[in-house]
Amino acid sequence: MGAQVSIGDFAVMTSLSRKALRHYHEIGILEPTLVDAHTGYRFYDTSQVDHAHIIRRFRSLGMSIPDIKALLSAENAAARTEILTTHLEQMEVQLQHTRDTVGALRELLSPVGAPAEIELRLEPALAVWSIGTTLEVAEIDSWFAVTVRKLRDAVEAATSVDSQVVPGGLYDRALFLESRGEATLFVAAPQSTDPPEGIRAQLLPQAQFAVLTHSGGHEGIDRSYAALGTYTNEQLVSGHGPIREHYLGGTASEPTAFTATEICWPIFSTAPTPE
Template structure:
């Protein structure tokens, strides 16, 4: 035990205002060593200064109150390490999001990406294996990643080698209303049984305007904007679903794509055939 001090002196020693100290008392994270029963005055112990500094430091790093309480209440070094490591991972994730946002803003201020060419393509009718879901647009990335993992497992288990890239089909309602149909598909391998998670469908022949988005899906909306602008400026848009093809993957793992072909349906483009 140290020496008992008033809340005012403790405020000077810790950098916390009286209001902040009262708040931390109310939520049980830094309770006074003694409260005068007659006056209600709060008194602290000098031995609490270190904990106050810990609280201040971790609050400055946006650690949550429950995590700080857990950190202060345990004497287990392993538990403390887990809490701090977990918060560090969260900060790294937030930093990555901030860096991506900054890069996007810089790009908008001074675009450096080269203009992506739009090509016209006719896709003939084809038989596919497909897995479908009704998805909220906010969940589309998680659904996409989960579905790719399932496809990878199915292909690895069956030993199937695909004759073409994996693709996606996205209904217009998904974009316009935030909820709609989404499919991942792959070309049906001849003379091979259909994996249980897939349905067999036939894609109709369709004409597309196509733009290729390199890399992962960061900035994909800009490629969509480029393609949509070109279609409406130069072609006649068709109201069918948007199709994507995930290309550049090695034969050993067709889910490890390196680019996405975005295919916007248009009315017949004979020159592309």
Template structure:
């Protein structure tokens, strides 16, 4: 037999504040069994304590209120378990990102000046298959992986062989405004037929100051910083999108530590370059 509790007593029983309980009532997550029409006082049943405890623990695991609502309203245990497992997987992925960020920060603090090798090269005009879109910087990595996969699939479907290292070109606005034009391309010779997002293009020629970043793309900013410092001190930069060439990338290995990305900064070549 259940018994009614005032919102104050229910708060003490569940360690959820009165303010939180009122909010959960407003959004329909945990509703009192009775609300006095004259005073607005809320009363809860003791049978609701386990549900409140579950909600409190899910919130401690950073589960969103919408996800908690989906778990509590799941039609069966299998669906409920799948929802919980999906959240735990997201937490594990977040923990891995945090650990990677901590390791990167520790390395940055302990080795402030990373060794750099700056190169120079002339990139010729190159026919290629490409995907060009305006993207948000927060989605850039996922967009890049999807675009590169679509390019490879399209070339395979059309019987066209890749003829060079895949690359990307990124407008200044993508860095400055967190939204801008991005292009991913695969050099190839042959009549590329437009299909889906894929279209033929010619990657323009450019003189580039270069640096190679080893490791995951999440840490590529250090290489960008080193290259920018060199260009500012020793080069004459020119307008044009920054470039990346994926010497070893997701299409070659799932081991992010083995990835090799060449970054190219457009410069005006002089007799002292190279």
């Protein structure tokens, strides 16, 4: 044991405020050695300074109170290492997220432009197998992954040869406007085969689109949508139907690892092909 000190001196020694020390006392990770029964004053021991520094340092690194509590109560080095490794992995994920955010913010410094890769396309009528639902925008990612795999598995089970599966999606304008609306994923229907239960046969009508090919999946796709929408509304006549997407490059082992996403914006009429 060391010397007993007041909460004021202990705060100076540890850079922990009175409020923080009271909080850590209440949750049981840094308790005073004495609380005066009459005045309620808290007193600490100088031997607790290192303990307090550990708590402050890990809090500054973003470690949660439950993790700090578990770390301090860990009985062996292996348990402490596991907690620290998990926190390090979480920090690395957060760091990558910060890097991605910085990159996105840098992109916003340049105005949205219409790239030359926009093409005008007449998509013929297409017989498809599809799965549709009404959902919230926040639910799309999880639904998308499950549904793409289900459609791919259905096609592969129905065909005797290894065929390339190119999924597509139809997204109601309400999804963008109200954050809730209808979404449909589809694949070209195998010939002379009925769809399995839970999948419907559907005929997509012929339609005209302005098409922009976005590299990769959905990372940064908002900028591509902005460029395509800008061009369509300035140069063409925008249609009111659902937005259509085509997902290129997925494989059976990684069905959602796309190399490109075609964004198809419906139009009523066409203008000369952009240079």
